[in-house]
Amino acid sequence: MTLNMEMDRMKSPAMVEAPTRRTTMKPTVLVVEDEEALSTLLRYNLEKEGYNVVTTADGEEASLLVRECNPDLVLLDWMLPSLSGIELCRRLRTRTETRNLPIVMITARGEEADRIRGLDTGADDYITKPFSTTELMARIRAVLRRIRPALAEDVLTFGEVVMDRTAHRVRRGEREVQLGPTEYRLLEHLMQNPGRVFSRAQLLDSVWGSDVYVEARTVDVHIGRLRKALVVGNEADPIRTVRAAGYALDEQFMN
Numbered sequence: 198m199t200l201n202m203e204m205d206r207m208k209s210p211a212m213v214e215a216p217t218r219r220t221t222m223k224p225t226v227l228v229v230e231d232e233e234a235l236s237t238l239l240r241y242n243l244e245k246e247g248y249n250v251v252t253t254a255d256g257e258e259a260s261l262l263v264r265e266c267n268p269d270l271v272l273l274d275w276m277l278p279s280l281s282g283i284e285l286c287r288r289l290r291t292r293t294e295t296r297n298l299p300i301v302m303i304t305a306r307g308e309e310a311d312r313i314r315g316l317d318t319g320a321d322d323y324i325t326k327p328f329s330t331t332e333l334m335a336r337i338r339a340v341l342r343r344i345r346p347a348l349a350e351d352v353l354t355f356g357e358v359v360m361d362r363t364a365h366r367v368r369r370g371e372r373e374v375q376l377g378p379t380e381y382r383l384l385e386h387l388m389q390n391p392g393r394v395f396s397r398a399q400l401l402d403s404v405w406g407s408d409v410y411v412e413a414r415t416v417d418v419h420i421g422r423l424r425k426a427l428v429v430g431n432e433a434d435p436i437r438t439v440r441a442a443g444y445a446l447d448e449q450f451m452n
């Protein structure tokens with residue numbers, strides 16, 4: 198299906214249908230694309246697939262948005278007016294917090310050398326324009342499944358900590374862990390991203406939502422409660438406090 202055909206289809210009444218709601222947290226995709234029509238098309242299709250979508254046409258702004266909206270995947274156009282997609286990709290790969298952030302590059306037809314360079318720079322996959330949105334959605338799902346399998350799973354496991362998202366229960370070994378709703382969401386978010394360091398601001402955005410005002414130290418309070426519930430006696434603490442940065446699930450806990 199061509200881009201124009203899809204744009205026409207978007208204007209049809211089917212567009213007013215609300216996107217399918219999922220009980221688990223929706224993954225966020227940051228779309229960095231300067232072609233407005235394509236950006237709109239991508240947003241439409243991604244939202245239909247159940248993603249939260251943030252868009253920008255500018256590479257520099259994208260760099261800031263990555264910190265602010267903490268996306269689960271970046272869909273990145275190669276050719277951008279200010280900071281190029283490739284430069285942004287390189288920049289994201291050098292930052293600890295975004296070193297493993299899934300990136301799918303969009304390149305123009307036939308830029309074979311560029312594609313290879315894109316993968317060398319650290320993109321997880323690429324797709325060549327013009328592409329079918331069906332194929333792109335499949336690629337995005339595949340990248341997320343490969344890199345962040347936890348986003349799609351009903352049961353999350355981190356060492357002896359097991360979260361059953363269907364039953365809404367958490368166990369550590371044989372012991373049932375009782376958590377308040379905020380501690381549950383906090384743990385869920387950390388377990389979806391084991392080892393990744395989140396700042397307090399990022400946790401506030403992902404767990405509390407960006408539309409509520411909560412002080413950063415509230416995060417510390419809830420992390421404290423989560424720890425108290427997870428760690429009994431001299432059990433190892435799975436949560437690592439990263440000085441001046443935030444919190445992460447400690448990968449050493451797995452060893």
Ligand code: CA
Pocket residue numbers: 230231232274275276277
């Ligand atoms: Ca472009």
